Every structure is written in structure tokens, then in C-alpha cells.
Amino acid sequence: MSQSHQPPAPSFYAEAPAPVPASDSPGLGVLAAVAAAVVAAGVYGWIISATDHQIGWAAVGVGALVGLAAGKAGGRSPALPPVAALLALAAVFAGQLFGIVLIFADKLQVSVFDILGQGASPLLEVWKGAADPLTFLFLALGGYAAFQTSRKTAS
Template sequence: MSQQFQPPAPDSYTAAPAPAPARVGNLGLGILAAVVVALAAAGAYGGIMNAIDRQVGYAAVGVGLLVGLAAGKVGGRNPVLPVVSAILSIGAVYLGQLFFVALALADYAHIGVADVLSDPGIGALNDIWKESAEAMDYLFLGIGGFVAFGAAKKVSD
């Protein structure tokens, strides 16, 4: 005796699971996280440059990566976040370079970094940076921004 295939009754099918909800995120928190990480990364970037007495491209990549990851993870999928993280990363690399100048001046003059930051001020540090900036300094600014944009976009997908 051969058995014939009989499909199950229509009411016996189980429903497919609901799709995972889209991660909305929060633009304000994403920007705040990126700002905090940018400031911390700027300090670390300047400290690394001072410790090895030169710039390293991987450090600029690290700054951009950290800022972009923070913005994308906390902020979620928002088209503004990659742009904001790129701008903040460029600022962080620049501040890191200024911090490096401040640390070098403090070492040279045998004074504290706070004295360097308060006495000549940020304007004087900026003038020193502009006079000593080379093409690589600008390249590292661009690298940091490029990596931050890509990281924020990738993490939010």
C-alpha cells in the first residue's frame, strides 16, 4: 500500500518570527559620545606623539576609528553622524597636535603643561603649529576624518 503525500492543514503552519526592530539611536547622545571620545583621543594622540617624538599615521587612524565608533554605536543610523564624526575627528587630531606642541614646550622650558596652556595660550600654540606644519600634518587630519566617517557609517548599518 503506498501512502500519498498530504499537505498539512493551513492552520497548522507556524508564523515566521517578527523581524528585529530597526535600531533608531539618539542623535544627541551620539554627538555627545563622539565629543567625549574626541577629547580623550586628542589627549592620547598628543601624548603618544610626545612619547615617541614624532607623528604616526596609525594614531590618527585610531583617533578617527574611536570617534566614528562612538558616534555610530551610540547615535545609531543617522546620516548626520558620519559627517559630525569626521569633523570631530579632524578637530581631535588637530588638538592632539597642539597638545604635542604644548608638551614639547613644557619639556623644553622645564615647566608644567598647564603653564604653557595658560601663559602663551592656545593662540600662540596655534601660531607655532602653523609655522611648523608640514604636508604630513594635514594628511593626518584628513586620514582621521576619513576613517571616522567610514567607521560611523559602518557601525550604524
Template sequence: MSQSAPTPPQQPQSQPADADTDGQQPGTVPPPAAPDVPYAPAPAPVKNNIGLGLAAAFVAALVVAGVYGAIIGMTKHEIGWAAVGVGFLIGLAAGRVGGRNPVLPVASAVLSLGAVYLGQLVGEAMLIADQVKVGFSEVFFQHLSVVQEAWKADADPLTFVFFAIAAYVAFTGAKKAAV
């Protein structure tokens, strides 16, 4: 019986220094390490719906005008921070629903002026209705000229400061809330 000599164990072959074991070609630069997130989220699509933005701002203006008027009627005072809230909510509604259309901040400012005025008229009508012991709707809808005259008599420089604040907050709010 003849025995063959044992074969020595095979050593792994060494690779050149520039060879890559990931399947890339020698000499290529590997891609940078990925961040913790496996992919970058896509940016949200920009809304630009002026019609819906204006409608949302108009509805918000009517609602907050009524609330502002009720606050004035219940407290018997104009409250400046409530005017800020009027502008903020109108701008927020326009920006969130309408997007980045450049018309919306301007429209929000104009609507906030109307909402503050309407709210102050509602408050005056509530106060008059309370004084003469009649219903609010009768005073507001049948004697609006009397309500406006009472508003003119009660208006002071601070009243117009509230208008300016509400318009400014609505304008900036619509720009910041736009998505």
C-alpha cells in the same frame, strides 16, 4: 448452552489518499518545514538619537585628542596610525550611541578634524614644556598662541594627510557602527 460464533477482528478503515491525519482539511498544502530555529528573531530596533550620538562623539573626541597628544609628546613624532584610531573611535562612539542618523557621520568627520588638531597642539605643548622646563598647563593654557605658531612651523603635507585619513575613518566608522 449456545455459543455464538466468534467475531472477526476489525480492520482499520483506509483513508482516501488526499485525507490528512494532522487535522487539516483534505486538499490543503501543509506549511513548509520550520528551520532549526523555532522562530525568526525580531530585528533590533533602529536607534536614531542624534543628541546622544553627538554627545558621545564629542566626549570621545576630547578623550582621544588628549591620548593622541600624549602619544605625540612622548614619542616626539606624529603617528599616522594614531590619527586613524582617533577617527575610528569618534565614529564608533557616534554610530553605536546615536544610531543611523545621517548627520552623525558628517559630525564625526568634523569632530575628528578638531580632535587631530587639538591632539597635535597638546603634543606640541608637551614638547615645548619639556624644552623650557615648565608645566604643560602653563604652556598650553597661557601660551596657546606660541603653541599654534610652533604647530604651523612643524606642519607639513603629511600632517594634512593625517587630517584627511582621520575624517574619512570617522565618517565610514560612524556609518558602519550604527545600529
């Protein structure tokens, strides 16, 4: 029995290029998330001082920025979403503290460094006195947003 060998049919479509492999660099993701957390905390503190209120969408924005930085820079490492969530919690908390510092500096007509020079203890006492359920809700929203954004934007 003879086998007939036919040439392959011509293709009118170019072959799709292979996908670029995902870059998994958790260290870079953590560094990017830390940088984003520092910047976001400062902006959140400024928003709090400018409005004299905490704003939920701003806390979500802090978390989303931290998560985006972690996911895009770090890739799909399973450690990044929880790390991003913790960094976002710290950033929202630091933003709340920084907002208090800015408000007191403005009301007392002193520099931010004068307030910070008093140490952390009085600042934490003011935070504790001002904390309400929304304070903790905003912390949770920031952490949740970071976790989900990091997980969904990992490349």
C-alpha cells in the same frame, strides 16, 4: 466542489525573532563622539610627545574611535558621519596642539599649565611653523576614518 482543508505541516524550526529596530539617537551619537574626541585627542597628544613625531595610524585611530562612538550610540542618522568627521578633525588638531604643549613643557621643565597660560596664539604659531604635508594628511585621515567608521558601525 468541496475544498479539503488540511492542517499546516508541522514545523521543525522555530520562527526567527523579529529584528530589534535600530536606535536612531543623533544627539546621543554626537555626545558620545565629543567624549571620544576629547579622550582621543589627549591620547594622540601623548603619543606625539612620547615619540616626538606624528604617527598616521594614531590619527586613523582617533578618527575610528570618534566614528565608532557616533555610529554605535547614534544609530543610522545621516548627519552623524559628517559630524563625526568634523569632530575627528578637531580631535586630531587638538591632539597635535596638545603634543606640542607636552613637548615644550618637558623641554622647558615647566608645567603644562605654564605653556597653556601663554595663550593660544604662540601655540598656533608653533603649529603653523611645524606643519607640513603630513600634518594635513593626518587631519584628513582622521576625518575620513571617522566618516567611514560612523557609517559602517551604525546600528
